[in-house]
Each structure stands twice: as structure tokens, then as C-alpha cells.
Amino acid sequence: MGIKIESLELGLSKKIEIRKATIGVVGLGYVGLPLALQIVNKGFQVIGFDKDDEKISKLRSGDSYIADMSNAIIEKAVNEEKFEPTNDFSKLAYVDVIIICVPTPTTADGTPNISYIVDAANAVEQNMSSNTLIILESTTYPGTTEEIVQPILEKSNFVIGQDIFLAYSPERVDPGNLNFSVSNTPKVVGGISAACLEVSKHFYETVINTNVFAVTSPKVAEMEKLLENTFRQINIALVNELSQICHKMDVDVWEVIEAASTKPYGFMPFAPGPGVGGHCIPVDPKYLLWAGQQHGISATLIETADKINVSMPSFVVERLENYLNAQEKEIGDAEILVIGVTYKPDINDFRESPALHVIDKLKDKQCGLNVVDPFIETFTVGNYRFNTVSLTKELVQKADAVVILTNHTPIEYSLIDQYAALIFDTRNTYYLFKSENYYKL
Template sequence: MNKKTSSKLSILTEKIQTKQAVVGVIGLGYVGLPLALETVKNGFSAIGFDKNIDKINSLNQKQSYISDLLSASIQEAVDSKKFMATNQFELLQQADIILICVPTPTTADKSPNITYIEEAVMKIQQHMTEGTLIILESTTYPGTTREIIYPIIEQGGYTVGDNCFIAYSPERIDPGNRHFNVKNTPKVVGGLTQNSTELAKLFYEEALKTQVHCVSTPEVAEMEKLLENTFRQVNIALINELSKVCHAMNIDIWEVVNAAATKPYGFMRFTPGPGVGGHCIPIDPKYLLWIGQQHGVHVSIIDIADKVNGSMPQFVVERLTNYLNIQRKPLEGAKVIVIGVTYKPNINDTRESPALKIVQLLQSANCEIQIVDPFIEEVCNMRTVQLTSELIQQADGVVILTNHSNINYEMIDDNANFIFDTRQTDYAFSNENYYKL
């Protein structure tokens, strides 16, 4: 290690240890914003960057646009004078550490779309200064950090491990989770160089006060993130397919799962539902599928799991049709109340939500639906409505697609002609026409 490298490393190390390092966070969504606010809570100054001017205005007005993030948290950060939000990316020159938390969707052919990462890195290269630590948090395929990020930074005259440092640390944000968040979920870190790994580890320990597990390369960290979400996708698909078998055999899948969960080893509880949604489970396994194909390996289990989970909205509609038929009502023209359209409870995110596919299928069948979701004002060209006893009584049935905790399930139980619960809501329904997925 030459003197110049040693100097850059020691300067940034001291800045992190003394909380003098300025943190830049690119992408102020479910991942980036909580991360930025947590670094501020722990004594660092943070600059949040986003192209969306509405988000910038909301933050500078101390208002949250994320359902499970209180505006009070933003107000505290802004009032501390240690946080600001901006769309002026030239301010990246002020940052000692830059975290990339941008979306990584798929293209129409289901291959990775990393244009947001590339755009962010180009802006970093244009404005960064020597000695900066760059950490990618966005979920992506193994090789992105080394093959995409570093070459762009290198074009700016930088050498990793010398006058800049680059690492990968996958985000582990679970929106709506009341038990685990950015400050108590361990981080995984893999740097392009050993000193990059050590700097990233030190930063997360100081900025998040959490445990950090270091791995040998960014590729290991990138792959482990894909493993996390592919593991969930595959196991959800297994239980969803089993739910179809149990329904055909008149066996209660929920009782089966509860019984299996009594085993203290070798079993992890997964539950059936109307499909998978959100920014992770429907998307991330496709990155693993794609990178496998690039190396001549077809990960067939991902294809199968994707098809099984993708079939669940149609299965839900078929089951709903059967319950309507019991009431001597055809699907066409039936009045159905849909409870919840977000991809999981107690958040305002509908990305990839299976509920949207179900709503679209019902609309195509000319079913008269009304949507109740306290977190959403409009969806599928429909305004959501308030839940009332009159609304429920006038409907032919109620289908619960997302089990928000602030829904009056007792009112549904008392007034519905029938209830089809695709989530096994915690409320103990007594309605004689209550059906579970």
C-alpha cells in the first residue's frame, strides 16, 4: 500500500469513526430513505438524492410518503440540520460515502434492467472526489459491482482500493415489518478490495449500529441476496401448489401447515396466498435465472415456482366463482367487495401485487367490484371506498386479498353473505359462509 492510498484510507476511516463523514444516498424509496434517516440518527450528516421532485418537496416539507415511516422521523432529521433532500446531483462531491439504492426491475423479456444503477454511477463518476467509498445496495445479479460499476468509475481516473473504494451490501428492508428494520437486521458486505470491505464494515457498524458479516467478494454478497428471495419464492410456490391439492381433497391446508410447524427442526413455516408481489420476490429470482443462463445453467425450479405463484390469481377467481355459485350467483354481474390491494399488509405499495391481477380478472368478467383499502385512494381506474355495513350487506360476497390490520373484520363477519379469505386473517370469523384459501 503506497502512502497516498494509506492517507486516503486513514482519512476516511477517521471521518467514519468521528461521524464527520457525509453520507450520500441515491434513491429515496423504501430502501434509501430509512437508511439515510438511520445514519442521521447515529450522528452522521446525510444528503438524499432523487430525480422525483415530488419526493424531494415532501421531504423538505417534513412529510413522509412511505406508509410505515412516520413524518416525525423526517422532521427530526431535517430539524437536526444533518439531512437534506435534493435532485442536484452535483452535490455528490460533498459526500464521503455514497450508497446506491435505486430500483432494479426487469425488462419485457424478464432480463435484468440495471439502467438505474448505470445512471447513478455515471453521476457519481462525474461529481465524486478522491477517497470516496461507494456501496451498491440495490439487488442485482452477481458481477454487477465488478463488471458494471467499477469500469465506469475507472473511466474517471480512479483506482479501486487506491483513491476510491467500492463494495456491495444488499438491502434487507421489509416494508411493514414491525420487528426487523434497518437498525436491527445484520448487513452482508463484500468489497472489491480488502480495504473496501473493511471501510464498508466500519461504516455500517457506526451508522446503523448493527452486525456486519463480511464475505470474500461482491459476487458472494450479490448471490446471497438472490438466494434470500429465491428461497422465499420457491417455498411460497410449494405451499401454494399444495393448497390446490388440499382443496381438491377437502383438506385444510392451514391445519396442515400448523401441524408441520410443530416440528422443531427441518421445517420452516410458509403460508399460501393469492400470489407474490412487491419489489423483491417476483423480480429477484429472475436475475438469478438470467445469470444462470449466461453461464449455461438453467435454474428450472425458478421457472416452475414463478408459474405456480403466477397461477394463483386465476385460482382465487375460480374459487370465488364457486362460492358465488353456492349463493346461486354467476360471476358476471355479481357484487363483490375486495378487501386490500397492496402486495402485503399495512403498506401503500401495489407493485407486482397479485391483488391487481385478481381485480383485472374480475373486471374482465364484468363482475361489479368495489375496493376497500385504507392505504390506497385509486387503483385499476377505480376509487377505493369506505367500508360500511350497508356496503357489505348489498354485496354478494367479500374477498380478502390483503389483510390490513386496520380493517373492521367484525363488521365484515356480521354482515357478509360469504367471506373468502385468501390470507387467513388473524380475526376469528364466525360467519357460517367463511371460506379459506
């Protein structure tokens, strides 16, 4: 049996080393697709799996649905037969490494929804071959790899650590970040066994251009991912609450942050805003909150931070209403021009975006709404479908207020500065705005 373990492990590691391993990526969203193309770039053949027929069709045509991934990169990989997008999960039988990058949302009450992980693990178990490495990258609660994925894979009668290898390595994708990508962001990995850790660490060292940090178990790797984003959630909540205090005291919160940032140690700047968005910060801390509750721990700091961040859209609308009232304008009679819908600048992802909540509240106020976002064409708030419009001089002049919710780079801010009757900037977009009616969060 010892010879079998060695031959399997070394055989897979050797295939990875000489780029003869075929890689399967399950889930071709904001995490899976960039990872798949990075692995292609490292000389591997990749099969990408997704249930969404529209995504598969677009990828086969060389069309990208992610703003910071060009059509040319996808088209080249597909045409050279280095990347095969498919919804045929039986092809998992032909891959040597399977990386699971599926969504992990929460239910309405904040309970983790790991149904996508379960479905992916079942598909892997039903189709995988011996001598395969399976890595879960989806953000989840500590224990998922060992308590959920491992038992599913073991139904195949393959022995983990001998016949197949299982590990967890949290994704660290930051859409729109020009400095850090899949290729140069350090990875953390934890394996079910020493053999699992060794082969998974070797895989990542082969496909990325930076360090791979090994931890003692998948549970440690799962927990550290939740720490990363809960750290951000709590610090953003701190500056969001500070912005509310500073507003009441007539203090510029942005100047306060800038001054504090001069300290070379013990301080890290975070920016206030209309709330938090994306899949990570609004969701991941809820996994940690839930995990604590399962063990009798009430994570009050995490819960409070969530409440503060959730309250910010209401704070934004209240501030806007006050500024309009100062100009003797009722918000219900006002025409509002909203700049930006996505949760961060220069991407086309509006999952959990705080802008959606601000727009929803403005809609409830019965005011007129136009929305500008160069990265998306349509979006839905409640049952109402919005079409974005192009920024024009006439549109700015028509508006009683321009509200900047996402600071996209392509926006012509000088046009807003020149013609807007009132500007409410929740992102400190341009501190050089000259308008007398310019207000920051």
C-alpha cells in the same frame, strides 16, 4: 504509493468513526429513505438524492410517502439540517460515502434492467471526489458491481482501493416489519479489494446496531441476496401448490401447516396466498434465472415456482366463481367487495401486488367492484383507475361476496363477519370468523 493508500483509507475511516463524514444516499424509495434516516439517527449529516421532484418536494416539507415512516422523523431531520433531500447530483462532490439504492426492475421478458444503476454510477463518476466510499445496495445479478459499476467509476482516473473504495452490500428492508428494521438487521458486505472491504465494513458497523458479515467478493454478496428471496419464492410456491391440492382433497391447508410447524427442526412454515408481490420475490429470482441462463444453466425449479405463484390469482377467481355458483349467483352479475390492494399488510406499497391481478381478472368478468384499502387512495389496473372506499355496513351488505386479499390490521373484520353474504379469505385472516359462508384459500 503505499503511504497514500494508508492515509486515504484511515482518513475516511476516521471521518466515519468521529461522525464527520457526510453520507449521500442515491435513491429515496423504500430502501434508501429508511437507510438515510437511520444514518442521520447515528449522528451523520446525510444528503439524499432522487430524480423524482415530487419526492424531493414532499421530503423538504417533512411529508413521508412510506407508511411505516412518520412525518415527524423526516421533519425533524430536515429542520435540524441533518438531512437534505435534493435532485442536484452535483452535490455528490461533497459527500464521503455514497450508497446507491435505486430500483432494479426486469423487462417484460425477465431480463434485468440495470439502467438505474448505470445512471447512478455515471452521476457518481461525474461528481465524486477522491477518498470516497461507494456502496451499491440495489438487488442485481452477480457481477454487476465489478462488471458494470467498477468500469464506470474507473473512467474518473481514480484507482479503486487507493483513491476511492467500492463495495456491494444487499439491502434487507422489509416494509411493515415491526421487529426488524434497517438498524437491527445484519448486513452482508463484499469489497472490490481488502481496503474496500475494510472501510465499508467499518461504515456499516458504525451506522447499524448489529453484525456485519464480510464475504470475499461483491459477487458473493450479490448472489446471497438472490438466494434469500429465491428461497422464499420457491417455498411460497410449494405451499401455494399444496393449497390447490388440499382444496381438491377437502383438506384445510392452514391446519396442515400449523401441524407441520410443531416439528422443532427441519421445517419452516410459509403461508399460501393469492400470489407474491413487492419488488423482491416476483423480481429477484428472475435475476438469478437470467444469470444461470448466461452460463448455460436452466434453473427449472425457479422457473416452475414462478409459474405456480403467477397462477394463484386465477385460482382465487376460479374458487370465488365456484362459491358464487353454489349460491346460484353468476360472477358477472355479482357485486364484489375486495379488501386490500397492497402486497402485504399495513404498508402503502402495491408494487407487483397479486391483488392487482385478482382485481384485473374480476374486472374482466364484468362484476361490480368496490375496493377497501386504508393505506392507499387510488391505484390503476390496466387503463382503469380505482378509488378505494371506506368499509361500511351498507357496503358489506350490498356485496354478494367479500374477498380478503390483504389482511390489513385496521380493517373491521367483525363487520364483515356479521353482514357479509359470503367471505373468501385468501390470507387466513381470522380463523374465528363465525359466518357459515366463510371460506379460506
